[in-house]
Amino acid sequence: MVYQRKLIGARYFNKGYASVVGPLNSSFNTPLDNDGHGTHTLSTAGGNFVSGASVFGFGKGTARGGSPKARVAAYKVCWPPVGGNECFDADIVAAFDMAIHDGVDVLSVSLGGEPTFFFNDSVAIGSFHAVKHGIVVICSAGNSGPDAGTVSNFAPWQITVGASTMDREFDSYVILANKVQLKGQSLSSTALPSNKFYPLISAADAKAANVSAEEALLCKNGTLDPRKVKGKILVCLRGQNARVDKGLQAQFAGALGMILANNEINGNEITADAHVLPATQVNFTNGVLIFTYINRTKSPKACITGVTTLLGTKPAPFMAAFSSKGPSTITPEILKPDITAPGVNVIAAYTEAQGPTNQIFDKRRVKFNAVSGTSMSCPHVSGIAGLLKTLHPTWSPAAIKSAIMTTATILDNKKEPVMNASYFKATPFSYGAGHVRPNSAMDPGLVYDLSVNDYLNFICALGYNETLVSIFSDNPYNCPKPPINRTDLNYPSITVPKLSHSITVTRKLKNVGSPGTYRADVQEPSGISVIVKPRSLKFKEVGEEKTFYVTLKVKEDKAAKDYVFGNLIWSDEKHYVRSPIVVRTA
Structure with a gap:
């Protein structure tokens, strides 16, 4: 705070x-x-x-x-x-x-x-x-x-x-005995000797008695057989228990190192953890390659390289x-x-x-x-x-x-x-x-401003009674009759979750920069036409506010069933005030 x-x-x-x-x-x-x-x-x-x-x-x-x-x-x-x-x-x-x-x-x-x-x-x-x-x-x-x-x-x-993510990685490679190199990331404080290969085993193949291969693959407490793990690099699958706990269980079972493979949901998201043993985490694709190598090789081996800091990585x-x-x-x-x-x-x-x-x-x-x-x-x-x-x-x-x-x-x-x-x-x-x-x-040039009463009116529009509204207002508050349209809250984005035919939403921009004329540019969501009126707003002084209207209409022959996305950009060629447009047809 x-x-x-x-x-x-x-x-x-x-x-x-x-x-x-x-x-x-x-x-x-x-x-x-x-x-x-x-x-x-x-x-x-x-x-x-x-x-x-x-x-x-x-x-x-x-x-x-x-x-x-x-x-x-x-x-x-x-x-x-x-x-x-x-x-x-x-x-x-x-x-x-x-x-x-x-x-x-x-x-x-x-x-x-x-x-x-x-x-x-x-x-x-x-x-x-x-x-x-x-x-x-x-x-x-x-x-x-x-x-x-x-x-x-x-x-x-x-x-x-x-x-x-950001454009910084902590690279630590897995090198398989067949000379394939696969990038991972880690912040392990210890490292295995460089260029030395060790036996490689999937945690599913190192399961303890009366434990399923699926449970062992997650390297949970009590799922690994130390006799199968000791002196080897253990490959665990991400999911359910903590990533660092998997490394701890690998260490308890006698592993020299651990490779943590992403599941499909996590894809390319790699978290560089300060594991208690030499370890690296690889993305889903590289994990599949490692498991395939183990399953197709009689005596699989690998090494894990030390950590290096890499800046300016792409994409980020x-x-x-x-x-x-x-x-x-x-x-x-x-x-x-x-x-x-x-x-x-x-x-x-x-x-x-x-x-x-x-x-x-x-x-x-x-x-x-x-x-x-x-x-x-x-x-x-x-x-x-x-x-x-x-x-x-x-x-x-x-x-x-x-x-x-x-x-x-x-x-x-x-x-x-x-x-x-x-x-x-x-x-x-x-x-x-x-x-x-x-x-x-x-x-920013322009801003979408809101007052406390704007928020209270939005709460009223949700159907809250006066008792519930008073939790926020502290004092009795008279909700507007009829209630405001919730899509008209002066928010920096426009979201219409149920568009049946057309709707016009209202927004107001306040000038917080130099005087100038802003013109609207629209990137329409797929299957939706977007009309902005007026198309230009001229501001003469700081604090001046201008109202505009956005009409969204379903293109009947091109209407999508799911959410579609676009943008509304107001620009004076120096500032670009962009608001997402999010729409789903009813």
């Missing part, structure tokens, strides 16, 4: 947790981070400059957070799991209240749960009250991808962040398979996530109360660790929001969100459309408006 005024501090909230688990001992009465998650995310958002940062010497360089000069405050609300829960609603809401009281400018919230209605969602309620006080709230999209409809933290007043970014995807199951009229940012193999500060794998047997300690998740992408955007808040202190949270979204890119460093982990073209349901571009967000 980024804090930009006079104090630096940390607080803890555990009364909700204690109400479930019972009385807590004094070790719980501290905001100290015993897990690493909070340290990592906070330093990503607001960490200062630290030279010589690395993970076991890899990725070495100067570390800094997104807002490196920010003052920060930490609010600890998550504790050891009980009943599958770590972060309790009462503690989350209490932390939001205290952060508002403390006067923070930006809140970075790397937590979330299953999609639920707003009045049952403590993060949605807390973040609404924060936004009402002018605080920008950034949240994680969740790590339940790649299935559709898994995105969480989908309230329109939040900035919801997906996770994508592409979407992480784990990153939760839209559409929102509760408010499909709002495109979520809003934006994507780096969330794979992110190096940031780490607690020394845990080893880099967070496994109890890992006695190593690191000052920096590489971690992956939308928890890691969220604070990237939080840091950017902090910089924008400093640069434009009068901008509303909605204006800051708009600047971040409308200046994003949907192209990778090969100038090709951003892909998913299987190297198929990704969609706005993965990346929202695109991959964040901090420098462009400083000067």
Whole structure:
């Protein structure tokens, strides 16, 4: 949570947790981070400059957070799991209240749960009250991808962040005895002797008695026979149990090294973990080649090369398979996530109360660790929001969100459309408006602004009664009659989940740059005609607002059954204010 005024501090909230688990001992009465998650995310958002940062010497360089000069405050609300829960609603809401009281400018919230209605969602309620006080709230999209409809933290007043890769890899190759070289990635602190080949075995062939080959292949606790594993390189399949736990089980069984092969769902998404033994992770295609080699070779052998840091890799970014995807199951009229940012193999500060794998047997300690998740992408955007808040202190949270979204890119460093982990073209349901571009967000030209009453009217349009609306408004609020059309919320994207024939949606743009005339350019979704009126908007001064209308109509002979995607771009030849258009026919 980024804090930009006079104090630096940390607080803890555990009364909700204690109400479930019972009385807590004094070790719980501290905001100290015993897990690493909070340290990592906070330093990503607001960490200062630290030279010589690395993970076991890899990725070495100067570390800094997104807002490196920010003052920060930490609010600890998550504790050891009980009943599958770590972060309790009462503690989350209490932390939001205290952060508002403390006067923070930006809140970075790397937590979330299953999609639920707003009045049952403590993060949605807390973040609404924060936004009402002018605080920008950034949240994680969740790590339940790649299935559709898994995105969480989908309230329109939040900035919801997906996770994508960056152009840095930690290469560690598998070399088979038949001289085939297959690229993997790792951050193992130890390495096997170079150019020395060892017997290679699939975990399915190393199963313990009374264990299925499918279970053993996942290298779960108790599934491996040490007599078959000892002195060999073990090949495990990704899935179900933690990646680093697979390495631990391989080590316990006597393996000299481990190759972790992606399953098909994870495709090309590789997480470089600080394994406890020499290990590397390979993508799905290379994993298939390794298993095929084992099955067709009488005495398969391989070696694993040491780790090297590689910069400028292509293609980058592409979407992480784990990153939760839209559409929102509760408010499909709002495109979520809003934006994507780096969330794979992110190096940031780490607690020394845990080893880099967070496994109890890992006695190593690191000052920096590489971690992956939308928890890691969220604070990237939080840091950017902090910089924008400093640069434009009068901008509303909605204006800051708009600047971040409308200046994003949907192209990778090969100038090709951003892909998913299987190297198929990704969609706005993965990346929202695109991959964040901090420098462009400083000067967006125009923004889509929103007030607290706009959000309350949207809540009213969801059918909430006055009692439920008052949870957000604090005071009685008269909902407009008739209710607004939910597609008319002045959002930086346009989403129509059920288009039967045609619809006209309303949007308003505010000038935050120099005077100029902006003209509309439309990239139509397949099978949908898009008409913008007026086609040009002339702004004479800062703060001036102009309304326009977008009519979307189904081309009856070309209507698609699934969601289709396009873009609306307003440009004065200097600024390009791009909004995704997302449509599904009824």
